[in-house]
Amino acid sequence: MSPRSRPWVTVYLLVALLLDATIVSGVAARYQSLRRSARPTIGSAGAHADPALPRLGDLTIGGRAGTDAVGLTVRPGLPGRNVLLVYVEPLGGDAGRLSVGLSVDGRPLPVRTCSPWCRRSEATLSGAASIRVHVSGKGGGTARFQIPSLPAPDGLALFNLLEQRMHSLRTYQQQEAFDNGSSIVRSTYGFESPDRLRVTEPNGFAVVWIGSTRYQRQGRGRGWIEQPGQAMSTLPSFIWDYIPDQRFDFRVIGKEGLNTGSGALLSFYGPEGGSAPYWFTLWVDRTGIVRRAEMVSAGHFMTETFNRFNASLTITPPRGAIG
Numbered sequence: 001m002s003p004r005s006r007p008w009v010t011v012y013l014l015v016a017l018l019l020d021a022t023i024v025s026g027v028a029a030r031y032q033s034l035r036r037s038a039r040p041t042i043g044s045a046g047a048h049a050d051p052a053l054p055r056l057g058d059l060t061i062g063g064r065a066g067t068d069a070v071g072l073t074v075r076p077g078l079p080g081r082n083v084l085l086v087y088v089e090p091l092g093g094d095a096g097r098l099s100v101g102l103s104v105d106g107r108p109l110p111v112r113t114c115s116p117w118c119r120r121s122e123a124t125l126s127g128a129a130s131i132r133v134h135v136s137g138k139g140g141g142t143a144r145f146q147i148p149s150l151p152a153p154d155g156l157a158l159f160n161l162l163e164q165r166m167h168s169l170r171t172y173q174q175q176e177a178f179d180n181g182s183s184i185v186r187s188t189y190g191f192e193s194p195d196r197l198r199v200t201e202p203n204g205f206a207v208v209w210i211g212s213t214r215y216q217r218q219g220r221g222r223g224w225i226e227q228p229g230q231a232m233s234t235l236p237s238f239i240w241d242y243i244p245d246q247r248f249d250f251r252v253i254g255k256e257g258l259n260t261g262s263g264a265l266l267s268f269y270g271p272e273g274g275s276a277p278y279w280f281t282l283w284v285d286r287t288g289i290v291r292r293a294e295m296v297s298a299g300h301f302m303t304e305t306f307n308r309f310n311a312s313l314t315i316t317p318p319r320g321a322i323g
Helices: 012-016 025-029 156-166
Strands: 004-006 036-039 059-065 068-075 080-089 100-104 107-109 112-115 118-125 129-135 141-147 171-179 184-192 196-200 206-210 213-217 224-227 248-258 261-269 279-285 290-297 300-307
Touching: 059 129, 059 248, 059 261, 059 279, 059 290, 068 129, 068 141, 068 290, 080 100, 080 129, 100 118, 107 118, 141 248, 156 248, 156 261, 156 279
Parallel strands: none
Antiparallel strands: 004 036, 059 068, 059 141, 068 080, 080 118, 100 107, 100 129, 112 118, 129 141, 171 184, 171 300, 184 196, 196 206, 206 213, 213 224, 248 261, 261 279, 279 290, 290 300
16 A cells, blocks of 8 residues: 555635635645645545445544544444444654554553554444544544444435435525644635625635635735636535545434434545545434534544524625725
8 A cells, every 4th residue: 555645625615616726825825734645545435445444334433632533433333243443644744653542431452553544453332332542642632432322323314314404505604613733724604505605714814705706805904806707606515515525334323412402413434536534423403404514534623513594694795896
């Protein structure tokens, strides 16, 4: 398995709108350090993949240990003896040199290395269990996973419902925290179907996108620049729709209290570009609306919260924009 270099995607905005690297240069510059190296190759449906990565039918959940991305896979995900596979990738450095510990309900388990990114153990699971993955060394920490009683319910029907509900929204707002392991960028988005959005950041950077025209402000007190003739976006669209090339292993891993009452916690896996693994966890209310989403990958820990669904929201061109 030969390592390969891969340029990291920039911010959600760039990916979501299929922008080129020059569109939001001020934002893109902050993410030049997010470049991948030493990445295993992932094939379709797990073929030629790192042995720690999920296969169809697994129970898999993403987490983080300090600045390290961690994916936990339980196979076969049935009551009884299970293989526990841990995928771990640091923000930088050699994954094979990491020391990884694993415990179930406080009981340490023996762990062996199965690739630079893979650690393997076994445990007998019956009811719900608490699993901890501890990664030692610089940037390390402990990832905590709550495993439901096995088998975890299939979540594909719930995912299909939330897709229908979320894609039927006329307007919504989103708060995003993009954590690269060493710093956090916070952004607020407003979306108006079918082709209008607004994004602002605390430093005053802002973008308004209406049809094929983009308006950009580099910072607070700066003027707006009008840039017509841009590629048009189609809204609503969500990060779990376009980053992964495929999605599988949908599992309901628990219930979560939401402002609207109880909701379901949905996990799934989605590799992208044949080289990058992503884990998703969605907090879905009883109507099928996603209230919170988390995505985990190396050097990319994203948390999004959604609100103001179908609220009164009109996105208009900023005043005084210069073409």
